Every structure is written in structure tokens, then in C-alpha cells.
Amino acid sequence: MLGEARRVTGNLEMAAELTRQGLEVTSRTHWPFGVGWAQLVLGRIAQARGDFSEAETRLGEALRAFDSMENRYFGARAYLDLAKLAHVKGDRAAIASHLGEARRRFQEMAIPRYIELGEALSAALLP
Numbered sequence: 001m002l003g004e005a006r007r008v009t010g011n012l013e014m015a016a017e018l019t020r021q022g023l024e025v026t027s028r029t030h031w032p033f034g035v036g037w038a039q040l041v042l043g044r045i046a047q048a049r050g051d052f053s054e055a056e057t058r059l060g061e062a063l064r065a066f067d068s069m070e071n072r073y074f075g076a077r078a079y080l081d082l083a084k085l086a087h088v089k090g091d092r093a094a095i096a097s098h099l100g101e102a103r104r105r106f107q108e109m110a111i112p113r114y115i116e117l118g119e120a121l122s123a124a125l126l127p
Contacts, residue, residue, distance in 0.1 A: 004041045007048065016045050033074070036065030040078055047085055055085050076105035076114065080121060087125045095125050 003019030006012075019041045026034025043058030059082050066075040079102035086094035103118035 007041060007045055012045055012048055019045065032065050032069045033071065036062045036074060039065060040081065043081060052085060052089055059085060072105045072109060076102045083121060083125060092126065
């Protein structure tokens, strides 16, 4: 969480260091949620740095971690991040696929705020 806070404030080096430490601890203690969260943040950091290949790998790892524990909420949020990355890469098919899966999951869970967010992202990313 501290790594994400540093990322949001623009301190990518500190964010990466703190998040790698978190990934190491959560991997060693076999805490899938912590692994998923750390991978998600590392993906966001990589995207901010312009390393789209690393971002895609990390976000995919986050999605796998969340799905392995059947955490549909954070899995859906990972799909939103993957859609944003696909937008930066100009991959309209991937944007549509990722947003569709995120929206489907949020609708199944009946989370209005995130259903609306998915629709807003769809309108913004797929005009």
C-alpha cells in the first residue's frame, strides 16, 4: 500500500523499491492477495515508466493471483488496469475485451460504482 501511495505522488523509484519488498514478503509468506496487490502496483509503475511489456506481465500476474483466490473484485480491477494499458498501446480489441470482462464481473457482484466506472472508461477509451 505504501508503494502505491508513493506511485500516486510520483516517486516511482521509492514506489518500486517498497513494492518489490512487499512482493518479496508476501511471496515468502504465501499470501496471494499481497502478491496480487504488489504485482498490480508494479504493473502501474512499469506503465508510468513507459515499460509496457513489463506492465502487461505484472498486471497479468496480478490477475492470476486474484483469480487463484477467486477474488473477482480485485480481478476486475486488474482488468481495468489492463484496459488502460491497452489504450496506451493502441490495442482497441484488447481494450474492449478487458473492459468487457471487468464490467461483467462488476455486474455479477452488483457494484454500481464500478459498473459506472467501467462504462465511463469504455466511453473514454473506445469513443
